Amino acid sequence: xxxxxxxxxDAARNNLAILRELNQEAAEHHTLxxxxxxxxxxxxxxxxxxxxxxxxxxxxxxxxxxxGEAFGPAGKAAATLFGGMIAGxxxxxxxxxxxxxASYATRYDATWRELNHQLDSLNDxxxxxxxxxxxxxxxxxxxxxxxxxxxxALSSSGLPSKVDSNRFDDMVDGVVFSQDQSxxxxxxxxxxxxxxxxxxxxxxxxxxxYETLPLEWARYRMGYYPYVFYCYYDYxxxxxxxxHFICANxxxxxxxxxxxxxxLNDDACRYLFIDSTPNSVINAxxxxxxxxxxxxxxxxxxxxxxxxxxxxxxxxxxxxxxARPDAAPQAAAA
Numbered sequence: 001x002x003x004x005x006x007x008x009x010d011a012a013r014n015n016l017a018i019l020r021e022l023n024q025e026a027a028e029h030h031t032l033x034x035x036x037x038x039x040x041x042x043x044x045x046x047x048x049x050x051x052x053x054x055x056x057x058x059x060x061x062x063x064x065x066x067x068g069e070a071f072g073p074a075g076k077a078a079a080t081l082f083g084g085m086i087a088g089x090x091x092x093x094x095x096x097x098x099x100x101x102a103s104y105a106t107r108y109d110a111t112w113r114e115l116n117h118q119l120d121s122l123n124d125x126x127x128x129x130x131x132x133x134x135x136x137x138x139x140x141x142x143x144x145x146x147x148x149x150x151x152x153a154l155s156s157s158g159l160p161s162k163v164d165s166n167r168f169d170d171m172v173d174g175v176v177f178s179q180d181q182s183x184x185x186x187x188x189x190x191x192x193x194x195x196x197x198x199x200x201x202x203x204x205x206x207x208x209x210y211e212t213l214p215l216e217w218a219r220y221r222m223g224y225y226p227y228v229f230y231c232y233y234d235y236x237x238x239x240x241x242x243x244h245f246i247c248a249n250x251x252x253x254x255x256x257x258x259x260x261x262x263x264l265n266d267d268a269c270r271y272l273f274i275d276s277t278p279n280s281v282i283n284a285x286x287x288x289x290x291x292x293x294x295x296x297x298x299x300x301x302x303x304x305x306x307x308x309x310x311x312x313x314x315x316x317x318x319x320x321x322x323a324r325p326d327a328a329p330q331a332a333a334a
Contacts, residue, residue, distance in 0.1 A: 003131070003135060004134070004135075004138050004152065004155070008152070008155040009126050009127075009134065009138070009155070011154075011155040011156075011157075012126055012138075012151060012152065012154040012155040013123050013126050013127060014161070015074050015078070015154045015155070015159050016119050016122060016123040016126070016154060017123065018159045018160070018161055018162075018168075019078055019081075019082070019119055019159070020116050020119045020120065020123075021162060021168075022168075022171060022172060022175060023112055023115055023116055023119070024112070024116060025172045026112075026172055026175040026176050026179060027108070027109070027112035029172070029176040030108065030176060030179050030180070030183075031105060031108075031109075033176070033179065033180045033183065034046055034104060034105050034108065034183070035105075036271075037180075037183050037184060037187055038104075038187075040265065040267055040268040040271060041184070041187045041188070041191060041192075041264075041268060042187070042191055043265075046103045046104050046105050047102070047103055048103065048104075049100050049101040049102065049103065049104070049106075049107055050104050050107070050186075050190075051107075052089070052090070052093060052097055052107070053090065054104075054186055054190075055104065055107050055108055055111050056086055056087070056089060056090060056111070057182065057186055058108070058179060058182040058183050058186060059082075059086050059111060059112075059115075059179075059182075060083055060086050060087055062175055062178035062179045062181075062182055063078065063079050063082035063083060063175065063178075064079050064083065064145075064178075065079075065174045065175055065177075065178045066078045066079040066082075066159075066171070066175075067079035067080075070158075071158040071159055071160075071171070072156060072157050072158020072159075073153060073156035073157070073158055074153070074154055074155075074156040074157060074158040074159045075158045075159060076147075076149070076153075077149045077150075077153035077154050077156065078154065078159065079144075080142055080143070080144045080145075080147045080148070080149035081142050081149060081151070081154070082115070083144035083145060084142035084143050084144035084149075085115070085118060085142065086115065087144055094114050094118075096110055096113070096114045096117075097110055097111060097114055122137060122140075122151065125137035126138065126151070137151055138150075138151055138152050139151070139152065159171075177287075180287060181287050181288065184272065184287055184288075185297050185298070188253075188293070188297060188299055189297065189298050189299060189300075191255060191256060192253055192254065192255060192256060192264065192299055193253075193254060193256050193299060193300045193301070193302050194229075194251040194252065194253055194254075194294055194299050194300065194301050194302070195251070195252045195254050195302050195303075195304045196249050196250060196251040196252065196301055196302070196303060196304065197249070197250060197303065197304050198249055198250075215277045215280075217230075218230040218276070218277050219276050219277055219280065221250075222276045222277075225252075225263075226264075226266055226269035226270070226273070227252060227253045227254075227263045227264040227265075227269050228250055228251060228252050228253075229250075229251040229253075229290050229291065229293070229294040230249070230250055230251075230277075231249045231251070231294075251294045251301070253293070253294075253299070270282075270283060270286075271283075271286065271287070272286060272287050272288060272293065273286050273287075273288065273289075273290050273293065274286035274287070274288060274289050274290070275289055275290055276290065277290075278291070
């Protein structure tokens with residue numbers, strides 16, 4: 001292979017330094033996100049080690065944000081570099097991450113520091129006076145999610161430096177948001193499930209149009225129960241006009257392992273959901289669309305009581321279910 005020029009080496013080393021700064025700044029912001037997630041999702045402090053796979057799962061895909069067009073070829077190479085480096089730690093765990101930790105926060109802290117240590121090591125190899133060391137580092141190949149990249153690809157352009165403060169800050173914000181999404185996804189999978197039951201209803205919309213009924217009724221319900229999602233899967237005519245038959249699954253996000261349903265609390269719902277119904281934005285800064293939370297994050301679905309009503313939408317009766325307990329989930333399950 002052709003030996004890299006000094007200009008190419010300098011460009012790659014500069015991008016490695018940018019990635020180091022990015023990783024460190026994102027980690028500083030994520031520390032506050034950890035406190036927030038534990039408070040809203042489990043109502044307790046972060047006092048247990050979730051294990052290496054959990055934390056690497058939070059890290060592994062977040063830097064895929066860099067593979068977007070905004071960050072050019074260097075961003076795509078960086079996404080593969082970060083992802084492949086971290087994925088390899090499952091089978092080849094660095095000594096700094098091999099032991100037990102007191103909490104998620106302490107394990108996360110050790111993980112981002114180890115990542116920076118390895119970026120520094122790679123940068124030092126590219127800056128070596130030994131041509132063989134430089135060439136070996138330059139041609140290092142890393143694979144992740146079916147993509148292969150080499151360290152040499154980091155000599156390309158695209159990553160903003162801290163000198164370009166606005167673009168760099170936007171890059172940090174994007175990675176912080178991705179890490180927050182990953183943490184919430186993992187914690188929802190671990191601590192929550194989506195109980196669902198089927199509603200059967202015939203009625204008409206507020207404006208007399210039966211096709212508007214599902215959306216307006218869902219938004220009405222979410223005003224009282226922000227932790228729900230509705231999936232309408234059937235319309236049937238044949239009833240006295242203008243009535244039509246509607247079947248809907250109601251999904252309710254609840255804590256696992258409780259004697260009574262313990263719903264996702266209002267503050268968590270406001271932080272989590274972007275929308276109520278499709279295209280009805282309630283929090284543009286939310287983490288996920290409501291449908292994605294229920295159907296695409298890997299939360300377990302559990303079928304429960306079936307319920308039927310024939311009232312009009314604003315007179316719907318509450319289905320039979322246990323009230324939310326006043327005690328915390330652990331006390332309720334005791």
